[in-house]
Amino acid sequence: MDFFKYIHAVGTGPKGNRDLSFEEAQDMMTQILNQSIPTEQIAAFLLGWRLKPETTEEFQGALAACDKNITKSEVKNxxxxxxxxxxxxxxxxxxxxxxxxxxxxxxxxxxxxxxxxxxxxxxxxxxxxxxxxxxxxxxxxxxxxxxxxxxxxxxxxxxxxxxxxxxxxxxxxxxxxxxxxxxxxxxxxxxxxxxxxxxxxxxxxxxxxxxxxxxxxxxxxxxxxxxxxxxxxxxxxxxxxxxxxxxxxxxxxxxxxxxxxxxxxxxxxxxxxxxxxxxxxxxxxxxxxxxxxxxxx
CATH class of the missing domain: 3.40.1030.10 (Nucleoside phosphorylase/phosphoribosyltransferase catalytic domain)
Structure with missing residues (x-):
């Protein structure tokens, strides 16, 4: 999805803001992690997202995107x-x-x-x-x-x-x-x-x-x-x-x-x-x- 739609979702104020779905949050975080968008848009979204504020579903979607980019090494006990x-x-x-x-x-x-x-x-x-x-x-x-x-x-x-x-x-x-x-x-x-x-x-x-x-x-x-x-x-x-x-x-x-x-x-x-x-x-x-x-x- 066009990243600007995510900025619009968190940056238009209380009446215009909306929560992202799990899939949208996952896509949003993927684009941020890949830095496939300008850094100004990343900073704008992060500021707006925190002020909106974030939902559990959004956090979970963002974490799902992070999981795909983490190399894990098990440490037992x-x-x-x-x-x-x-x-x-x-x-x-x-x-x-x-x-x-x-x-x-x-x-x-x-x-x-x-x-x-x-x-x-x-x-x-x-x-x-x-x-x-x-x-x-x-x-x-x-x-x-x-x-x-x-x-x-x-x-x-x-x-x-x-x-x-x-x-x-x-x-x-x-x-x-x-x-x-x-x-x-x-x-x-x-x-x-x-x-x-x-x-x-x-x-x-x-x-x-x-x-x-x-x-x-x-x-x-x-x-x-x-x-x-x-x-x-x-x-x-x-x-x-x-x-x-x-x-x-x-x-x-x-x-x-x-x-x-x-x-x-x-x-x-x-x-x-x-x-x-x-x-x-x-x-x-x-x-x-x-x-x-x-x-x-």
Missing amino acids: SIELGYPFDGKAKNPYIFPLVAKALEKHNLNLVLVGDEKQPAKDGITIKDIITHINLTPNTHYFDRKEFFNKLHNLTDVRNKLGLRSSFSTIEKLSGVAKSEYAITGVFHKPFVKKYAEIYTDRYKHLALIQGNEGTPELFSKGRLWIVNGEDIEEHIIDPEYFDIHYKKSWETITLQDSLDQLNNPSEEYLKLAQLNAAVYLFITQKYNSIEEAFEALH
């Missing part, structure tokens, strides 16, 4: 961690310490990285991976290698400079064919949206009020586990586990983040164990977070 691609700006990453805590528990962590995307000027997964040694149970996939067409849209997205619908559909790519997945959400209304989009793609999908939109818990928050149409909510408070880590509110550098990983405080190590316990619970290796946390000691 794994959980996919869905991180935002604009990075973390105020706190270090904790996944390397979580992976270390899980080494003896037969669980692989799957992470995906790429160049920084809009809109936060944070430290990315790729920045961290470049500067550390990974444990054997950490599996990193660079999007430039397994989903080059989305990687190639980095320049367009950075010129737009705003969050787009890609920010939602790119966090969980299914690259490792993991049965389990977890991603971060900022607000509770997004839980239902992610559940509708992704629940059929994983045996167990979990959402968490993670630090800076990541699947990393740094303070008291909620964990949601999706089972079909049911969403089970858990409240997790690090203080209940005698963890008193104080998260940062100031911007940190890459070196600051690496220093905390290379020389972690006792509280940071305990926080890593709590995150590891959450992942063990999600992957059904233990009946509760408390039981999993105890097993890590």
Whole structure:
């Protein structure tokens, strides 16, 4: 279909806008990924689509187009961690310490990285991976290698400079064919949206009020586990586990983040164990977070 018809569908205002069908969304995303249309039209559609806003059917159609362009490599007994691609700006990453805590528990962590995307000027997964040694149970996939067409849209997205619908559909790519997945959400209304989009793609999908939109818990928050149409909510408070880590509110550098990983405080190590316990619970290796946390000691 002529791509302008898609721009018209999302860019004419509340009275003129309309939702795309699954097939239209799939075609739209195929044209964007192939960059068979001018970059100005791509940017215009992405802006209008987010403001319309997007529907579950549109997201699912777009994901179907993405699936056709992703080279997958199965990692058995794994959980996919869905991180935002604009990075973390105020706190270090904790996944390397979580992976270390899980080494003896037969669980692989799957992470995906790429160049920084809009809109936060944070430290990315790729920045961290470049500067550390990974444990054997950490599996990193660079999007430039397994989903080059989305990687190639980095320049367009950075010129737009705003969050787009890609920010939602790119966090969980299914690259490792993991049965389990977890991603971060900022607000509770997004839980239902992610559940509708992704629940059929994983045996167990979990959402968490993670630090800076990541699947990393740094303070008291909620964990949601999706089972079909049911969403089970858990409240997790690090203080209940005698963890008193104080998260940062100031911007940190890459070196600051690496220093905390290379020389972690006792509280940071305990926080890593709590995150590891959450992942063990999600992957059904233990009946509760408390039981999993105890097993890590």
